[in-house]
Amino acid sequence: MDTSLVSDQERPLLYVDTTGSRSTQLSEIIAEHGWRVDRVDTFQQAHQQARPKDYRVGIVHLEQVETADLLAADDLFARNKNTEWLLLTRHRCLDESDLCQLIHHACYDYYTLPLDDGGVSSLVTTLGHAYGMASLSKQLTEGHYDDYHMVGTSQSMLKLFSGIRKVAAVDAPVLIRGESGTGKELIARAVHERSSRAGKPFITVNCGALPEHLIQSELFGHEKGAFTGAVQKQIGRIEAADGGTLFLDEIGDLAMPLQVNLLRFLQEQVIQRVGSTRDIKVDVRVLAATHVDLDEAVQAQKFREDLLYRLNVLQLRPPALRDRDDDIELLARFFFQHFRGEGHGKIKGFSKQALQAMTAYDWPGNVREMINRIRRAVVMCEGRLVCPMDLGLVDGFVAKDVMSLADARNVAERQAIENALQHCRFNMSKAAKTLGVSRVTLYRLLAKYEIGFDDSSMVS
Template sequence: MHEIEYRNLLYFNTSCSPPVLVDEINDAGWNLRLAHDVQSAQNILLKYTPSVAIAQFDDTSGRLSVPIENFFRNVDQVEWVALIPKNAMSNHHIKQIISESFYDFHTLPPDTEKLLATLGHAEGMALMKRDNPASRQLPLPLQPSEDEMVGASPQMLDLFKNIRKVASVDAPVLITGESGTGKELAALALHERSARHNKPFVAVNCGSLPNGLIQSELFGHEKGAFTGASQRKIGRIETASGGTIFLDEIGDLPLELQVNLLRFLQEKTIERLGSTEKIHVDVRVLAATHVDLEAAIKDGRFREDLYYRLHVLKIKIPALRDRKGDIEVLAKYFFNKFFNEKRRNVKGFAPSALQLMNHYDWPGNVRELISRVRRAMVMCERRLITPEDLDLDRRNGERQVTTLESARNSAEMEAIRNALHKNNNNLALTSRMLGVSRATLYRLMEKYSLMPKP
């Protein structure tokens, strides 16, 4: 790993004035990456892992906004250098933030030589901390993924911090959270920030495979191991060799396979079906569940010993309704992401639409938010997305008594969503499971915005 090659620098301009010394900083060998809000600053940190960041402040006598303040307090993988107007030192609030979270500061306009020297020192300090295993910084290099994890709420900043921490340890991690909160995305983010990031990330949904197949899928089989096994098959655990295996819906793993998995976690060896040869495999196990495993243990559906093995480290992703600060950030993020897909004369969200989204309960979490935004962008006939385009049940947000019809609709939507999930979005299997024709299923999926991504 050549950390020195990474000279990315985050320039977080919280002020209304233009950034300063941009050319001079670039000429000094820094790759300057500008951000004007917390979300884009967060994305730059995740994607480019700079070791140094500049924050420019306005001539302000007031407080910083809460998200910005939380951001400075929670981001600990960079050394911050502040650029402040001369009179800012009389602002008690800014002084406190700088003294708590910053490496150094310069007054505006800064002296070029002095600022460049500070950036160099800040980088040296960052690298020194990075080399110190106790600081558990983000290991470099990071391979940025197309699907970045977005969030600006204190809960998500905390989560990002935890992901970085557990990424540097090699123990199993149990990721919990309601459906659609981003468990798979978190698993991937974790893998990408771990020392195994150059090796495979293999995801297996334990709930979507028929019982008879899951053993050979996970552990592989030898030729002739069972009727129909005409060839040797390498299992998913072996395929992930050197990397990470992500066992999604671990609560659905049949009991007899839980024993095999436990053995693998203890001995780091597997046996292919039809063979007694023990094969050593070096794989890190991440597991996720949206069911309460402790309740499953009480019901005798999940082995307690396996549970304790799996949840050495734990990551809990909060429901979207419990991190209100993220709703708007995510809605705008996905709006921008889908913007280029179709004819676009929609320019954004009407304030009333944002307000409705902030009050809504989001039972389907981020996944539901994505499909609502996508739908609204298609349906919208004006310049701004209205509450009607979002087609959210307004009563849901206010927790009032629902009509029978809306209760029926929610139950129907939930059943379809679960069945699609169980069957990996296979429509033939899903319609059979639900006992409706494919045409009906298709119509209902449209009705509830459950269409898979094109």
Template sequence: MLAMSTPRRLLVVDPCDDCHRIFPGLRTIGWAVDSCSLESVSNHTCDVGLFRLQPFHLEHPEAVKDMISRSGTEWIAVLSADVLKLRNVGDFVCEWFFDFHTLPFDVSRVQVTLGRAFGMARLRGHATTADKNTGHELLGQSRVIHDLRKLLGKLAPTESPILIRGESGTGKELVARTLHRESQRNGKPFVAINCGAIPEHLIQSELFGHEKGAFTGAHQRKIGRIETANGGTLFLDEIGDLPLELQANLLRFLQEKHIERVGGSQPIPVDVRVLAATHVDLEAAIVDGRFREDLYYRLNVLQVVTAPLRDRPGDLALLANHFSHLYSLETGRRPRTFSEDALFAMSIHSWPGNIRELANRVRRGLVLAEGRQIGAPDLGLESCLPVIEVSGTLEDYISRAECQALRDVLHRHSDNLSIAAKVLGVSRPTFYRLLHKHQIR
């Protein structure tokens, strides 16, 4: 006995009489059809959506944009002849909908359009599921990220201080938040303070707090960041920028587990786990007399190093798509994919600002892109796809195809050449011979 395939779920929002008339035929070909109002869309799930677009939706589009952005699927607009004539309808539909259909329905065309939308929704859904299945905010499939997640899983349950090292923009605070979330302190506060972003004369008050009247302008008691984090985790970012005097006070707190507010005389016990991060060479700072060696050893009990983005080329597309979805609501535009020239430009860019730079470039691209894809110029990168001469022998074309296949597979599996060879269906020796032949790596 053959198993029944799972029905494809179609949700029709604010259906008209024409919509109701095509429901039986759609159910016959395997669609599970449901309908609801715009206000109750959040209570339904679907594989594809059909939305009857009306003039008042164009006057107040926020609800429609929010529905499409949050649904994670593809939507088809249903337009009457009157709505089709409205001035802004074309731009709005092209921006937010997969396709559109005019009334009255052409049943066969509707079926084809729904099928295409379902296929695209499935492709998008696989990417979304892959991200969610990681169970981590640290996105990526490269070996360095896999090893980092594994290390954090080991370090998180401990109570030891951890020093997080890495270039600016590599996600050191994200690592700290992951350590907190996976620790036994996850129900308690996570308090972050950037030691380089607070004026020097305010740092002591910010960290330790002060009593009323402790200094001019201290009109009331202030609880410091260390005390606020009691029971939880204190994250000291850019610890290398902490003045020497405050380094001594921090060391005293780490040794004695209590603080004194500025202007106070009573010791206050505080239980926190301290995580610190830096992008500077602390060992060199110790030699130069800018960082206390005893504090260094107190903080550097365990250590985590974050990898720069240039060492994670296989994660670029995944991260870029993540930021495209993340910032789509902020920019008021639909999440966009990336053109071939954008992906190539990202792959050869050095990323001095690391993940922070990637996030900012994608945000810029969402604003500037005019089509359905973000191009290299939208990201502020040079469009530089390799130019291939449209001439040559069959052997020339085969050689070019081999070279492109090698570059593509290395872009995805640069950290594991055995997998790269397996994807191409060749042995590892053959794979190395091809790399040598095309002078790659």
């Protein structure tokens, strides 16, 4: 939980009243509902008051639409983006397009004056909702995640965070086993940053991305003239990580000849540059990661068993996203906030259907896939809320990158037919009546969508 959250009895609210009326009645009513109302009369005072404070909710009271006030309000909103703003104004002022545009782009909500008892009650409720949304945004950006944006509150992630802290406290090799896209490099960086080697280099080698004829030189370095093109001495990745951490990503793709050299380094903590016979002592902690089942690779004689024993001293296993249902919405909102600036100004968040689709989806590409889908959705979304189609998801299944209206209708029509058949226990007459079509049309649709079932269950 975000321990920076203040209690309900201490919720601060900035009230900017530019009317000069000095009326305190509304402020007193709001205060009676558990708010600490800090009232100012000018936007200049508002800037001074807001700067050292952490206001999650603010009210701006405008009785007249003056250009200077609109510019000042826009500046206040821009400088305090973490605050959810409500605007109070007169109904006649809504005829001014500049004010409507300001409300539309920068405010959580607005109310027209005067407020009756029902309006005041609604305002107080809205303030509570706005405070909750601001608090959620704060949690997404400051809490509920470990180092390097590893977001999660599920039991599997809390267990992972605990494991990171434990292995960071010692200096033994760590093997990180997990599916692609689960954040294995983020875990390795978190281990490094929490360790005693945090101030030293963190060097990454993707063993599956480097050509086999270059990887030995990349890992161990080479002397000048060691091979054609070696015009000068080069320090290898292992030597460059001296005093720090070497992260070997996709270690399961490392060629067998290189596995022998790596094993010698792990055993003796010495290397030889290509073209040299001199041993160089290197102090490096090795972290390795793989999506390959190394036990099976050993059985298939594609990975050395003795190297696996050396690497697998300590082990961390990031969970797949499909096993983290409790984190889906938290992750989605976190990445939405991260990429929100790349979309249009009107976009507010996810529709209920989008959240349901993300929860139902299996996420074969894990968190990396979620990041890509959400970033694309934020950029391409034309409405206020991201919908399943923006994410490329329909009812938890992957949609085509571009789905025509005809395809969308077909998906909905097929689902309606199947639901009606189940509901009517495959009584064709009742199903047709429920769907509002004739039995002949229903039979045609069954053929069209290749919907089949056991003839014994069908009732005419």
